[in-house]
Amino acid sequence: MNPTRTEIVDTVTGIVSKELAIPAGELTGDRDLRAVEGADSVKVLLIISRIERTYGIEIEDEDVFTISTIDDVVGIVLAALATAAA
DSSP states (O other): OOOOHHHHHHHHHHHHHHHHTOOGGGOOTTOOGGGSTTOOHHHHHHHHHHHHHHHTOOOOHHHHTTOOSHHHHHHHHHHHHHHHHO
């Protein structure tokens, strides 16, 4: 069974919170992650890697470079899970 959107939001928010050392409560779905102090390309790649391992998916490189918010990440995870299930 695939996780719900809410579950994915919670998981992604937790991963982003841990990697960027920001309280999860400060992370909204539309917050621009690229504007967060300390969010560099290495941390973004760590976030993506943890998400891929968590869900057993692979996020395409071109998608990684378009991500700017948690909502963007959640959308990409949902699409990858749907593709994997098909």
